[in-house]
Amino acid sequence: MDAKDILGLPKNALPIQEKKSKPPKESQRKPDGISREVYALTGGLAPLMPAVDVNQLKRKAQSDNEKITWQWLPFTNSARKDSLQLYHWVRVVNGIPPTGDYSFAKYNKSVDVLKYTDEEYEKYLTDPAWTKEETDQLFDLCERFDLRFIVVADRFPSSKTVEELKDRYYSVSRAILIARALSPGDVATHPLVKETYNASQETERKRALNLLLSHTKQQERKDVEVLAQAKKISEARKASKASEESELPVLSDIGSLGADKATADTVNPSTNSQIPSSSITAPVSETASVIASLRMLRVYLRSYALEQMVQAASSSAGLRTIKRVEQTLQDLGVNLKPKVPTKAVCAEHLELRKEILTLLNLQKQLQYKEAEGSSFREGSYTETPGTPPKQSLRAADLDRTFTPDSLSIGGERFGKREQKRKGPAPSSPAQSKRPRKYKASD
Amino acid sequence: MAQTVENDVQLEGNATESNLKPQRLKITRFSDDSDKKILLKRLKDVEISVPIVYGTIAFWLGRKATETQSHKWTVYVRGATNEDLGVVIKRAVFQLHPSFNNPVRVVESPPFELSECGWGEFEIAISLFFHNDVCEKQLDLYHHLKLYSEDESGPQSTKKPVVVETYNEIVFPDPSEDFYARVQKHPAVIVPRLPVTINLPSVLATNVEDLNEKRGDTKDHPLSQWFNNFSEADELLKLAAARQQVGPLTS
Numbered sequence: 001m002d003a004k005d006i007l008g009l010p011k012n013a014l015p016i017q018e019k020k021s022k023p024p025k026e027s028q029r030k031p032d033g034i035s036r037e038v039y040a041l042t043g044g045l046a047p048l049m050p051a052v053d054v055n056q057l058k059r060k061a062q063s064d065n066e067k068i069t070w071q072w073l074p075f076t077n078s079a080r081k082d083s084l085q086l087y088h089w090v091r092v093v094n095g096i097p098p099t100g101d102y103s104f105a106k107y108n109k110s111v112d113v114l115k116y117t118d119e120e121y122e123k124y125l126t127d128p129a130w131t132k133e134e135t136d137q138l139f140d141l142c143e144r145f146d147l148r149f150i151v152v153a154d155r156f157p158s159s160k161t162v163e164e165l166k167d168r169y170y171s172v173s174r175a176i177l178i179a180r181a182l183s184p185g186d187v188a189t190h191p192l193v194k195e196t197y198n199a200s201q202e203t204e205r206k207r208a209l210n211l212l213l214s215h216t217k218q219q220e221r222k223d224v225e226v227l228a229q230a231k232k233i234s235e236a237r238k239a240s241k242a243s244e245e246s247e248l249p250v251l252s253d254i255g256s257l258g259a260d261k262a263t264a265d266t267v268n269p270s271t272n273s274q275i276p277s278s279s280i281t282a283p284v285s286e287t288a289s290v291i292a293s294l295r296m297l298r299v300y301l302r303s304y305a306l307e308q309m310v311q312a313a314s315s316s317a318g319l320r321t322i323k324r325v326e327q328t329l330q331d332l333g334v335n336l337k338p339k340v341p342t343k344a345v346c347a348e349h350l351e352l353r354k355e356i357l358t359l360l361n362l363q364k365q366l367q368y369k370e371a372e373g374s375s376f377r378e379g380s381y382t383e384t385p386g387t388p389p390k391q392s393l394r395a396a397d398l399d400r401t402f403t404p405d406s407l408s409i410g411g412e413r414f415g416k417r418e419q420k421r422k423g424p425a426p427s428s429p430a431q432s433k434r435p436r437k438y439k440a441s442d
Numbered sequence: 443m444a445q446t447v448e449n450d451v452q453l454e455g456n457a458t459e460s461n462l463k464p465q466r467l468k469i470t471r472f473s474d475d476s477d478k479k480i481l482l483k484r485l486k487d488v489e490i491s492v493p494i495v496y497g498t499i500a501f502w503l504g505r506k507a508t509e510t511q512s513h514k515w516t517v518y519v520r521g522a523t524n525e526d527l528g529v530v531i532k533r534a535v536f537q538l539h540p541s542f543n544n545p546v547r548v549v550e551s552p553p554f555e556l557s558e559c560g561w562g563e564f565e566i567a568i569s570l571f572f573h574n575d576v577c578e579k580q581l582d583l584y585h586h587l588k589l590y591s592e593d594e595s596g597p598q599s600t601k602k603p604v605v606v607e608t609y610n611e612i613v614f615p616d617p618s619e620d621f622y623a624r625v626q627k628h629p630a631v632i633v634p635r636l637p638v639t640i641n642l643p644s645v646l647a648t649n650v651e652d653l654n655e656k657r658g659d660t661k662d663h664p665l666s667q668w669f670n671n672f673s674e675a676d677e678l679l680k681l682a683a684a685r686q687q688v689g690p691l692t693s
Contacts, residue, residue, distance in 0.1 A: 298577050298578070338677050340677045355692055362691075
């Protein structure tokens with residue numbers, strides 16, 4: 001409908017042209033040529049450009065001028081060894097049945113398993129581990145089962161592994177081929193001659209695959225971890241190699257950086273154990289690695305160095321925390337990036353940032369504890385365990401400044417808590433608050 | 443004195459393991475540079491830093507200004523105390539806006555500066571190349587050329603330029619012995635004192651620059667009246683004050 005609008009064609013023009021006598025209710029009439037259901041798919045209207053000419057659909061068979069009948073006829077299959085005759089429907093054209101073999105006979109392929117004579121066996125094929133009988137049996141089974149060694153192994157009277165059977169079969173065939181060849185060059189390209197079967201390798205390979213298959217989830221996870229670490233290390237090595245152009249200093253003492261070097265030696269999942277000085281905690285090793293990477297640069301700007309250190313120090317913090325640190329710095333009147341980045345200034349700046357980070361973390365912990373404390377209070381009468389950091393919050397003004405959004409929301413209740421904390425030694429804050437609460441409710 | 447110098451020169455020339463091997467020295471591999479087949483002995487845990495100031499000073503040309511040349515500006519890299527940087531920096535390459543003729547300008551000797559006329563503001567890339575015994579890698583700095591001052595108050599003046607300077611320090615974490623020896627007494631460079639156990643050649647300060655007419659330092663530079671004084675004292679004070687406030691809270 002819409003398409004017609006777009007094209008600007010009159011709405012009922014085409015259907016009238018195509019379907020000769022069409023009542024307005026098209027769906028009730030059965031159109032010629034195509035079934036009603038198919039026609040309905042088009043939305044009750046003919047397609048604008050009929051893809052297939054409706055008239056042609058039925059006539060195709062007629063134009064051939066042949067008589068097609070279907071007959072129930074017997075047939076033989078050349079793939080069969082007996083001459084069993086079966087029957088099936090056959091398309092007969094003008095009274096002549098089709099010729100040719102049964103169409104599926106061509107799929108009857110089999111493997112050419114070599115047959116050796118007894119002489120040949122005596123001459124080339126004797127083997128200490130195999131008797132002639134066994135070898136004969138093997139070859140017989142191979143032929144019957146088209147070299148399906150799993151089946152052959154199953155049917156083999158004496159128990160031999162699949163690899164052993166394969167080994168025997170391939171070496172025998174190979175020997176025969178070479179023996180029968182008129183010249184060595186003739187058979188050199190024969191696949192049996194070109195590729196030798198390596199039984200021990202195969203056994204090993206299958207054993208390894210089995211092991212891999214039977215890995216527990218834990219082991220798989222460990223493997224993935226180890227591989228990822230190895231990849232990281234090799235990439236880091238490549239990066240550091242690239243950044244140093246031609247020279248590569250032999251750093252004699254990277255003791256403190258154990259993480260990088262030690263794990264490179266042995267790909268060990270438990271990397272923590274590799275760091276020589278066990279006293280190194282996470283933040284220290286981060287700065288140490290930053291220092292190392294800076295050293296690799298050979299020359300750098302101090303502002304850049306400070307940036308890297310700051311990044312390393314705040315790597316454990318989320319984006320919001322970092323923003324809060326920066327806000328705090330601004331509140332204190334300190335430049336986010338020092339205008340005069342000397343060694344001393346940078347060191348102080350870094351320390352200040354770390355301290356602010358610690359402060360913010362402690363405050364967050366404090367919040368959590370208080371939240372716990374309040375839920376306890378509502379639930380039971382038992383005292384909440386004293387929360388440690390409260391002793392340090394002596395300077396209440398600064399406290400308020402630095403927690404703009406945290407404790408001051410919620411209104412009066414929180415405000416009261418703040419005031420309370422200022423006063424007496426806040427060892428058990430819950431206790432001191434409770435009487436207040438009761439008073440309020442009285 | 444002279445003898446020690448000679449000895450060390452010999453050591454360098456022969457490229458053999460040195461007789462003195464204090465723990466602080468570490469041996470680097472032969473560099474591939476064909477002109478220095480010397481073994482570079484590096485000093486570990488010693489950091490040499492060079493405080494520099496880089497930036498631009500731009501003057502409005504006033505009556506002489508044209509559409510395409512309204513300002514005359516100078517971009518430079520100077521020592522923070524206006525000392526000669528030539529002892530460390532071999533040359534400076536200033537990469538200007540492509541609309542300039544020959545936008546890659548190389549300055550081979552101190553003072554490392556470049557003056558031009560133009561009308562537009564753009565980012566200038568400054569690449570510093572150091573002497574062979576200092577560092578093989580270059581250091582890149584970026585500075586935005588400012589022609590128009592922040593405060594829109596009133597017309598531009600031909601007398602007062604727009605000055606934008608940035609302070610920073612070039613740090614060499616593992617300086618070579620030669621470099622150290624060469625600059626340990628130079629005013630442009632901050633060098634920590636080494637313990638007495640280290641025997642370093644005391645290189646006679648051959649200030650070739652003194653013999654030349656052209657001075658490398660910027661102490662009496664024509665534009666020096668506009669140079670900013672960067673003092674760390676101010677910043678340190680602020681930081682100390684801030685730490686005072688935060689410290690007790692976290693203890």
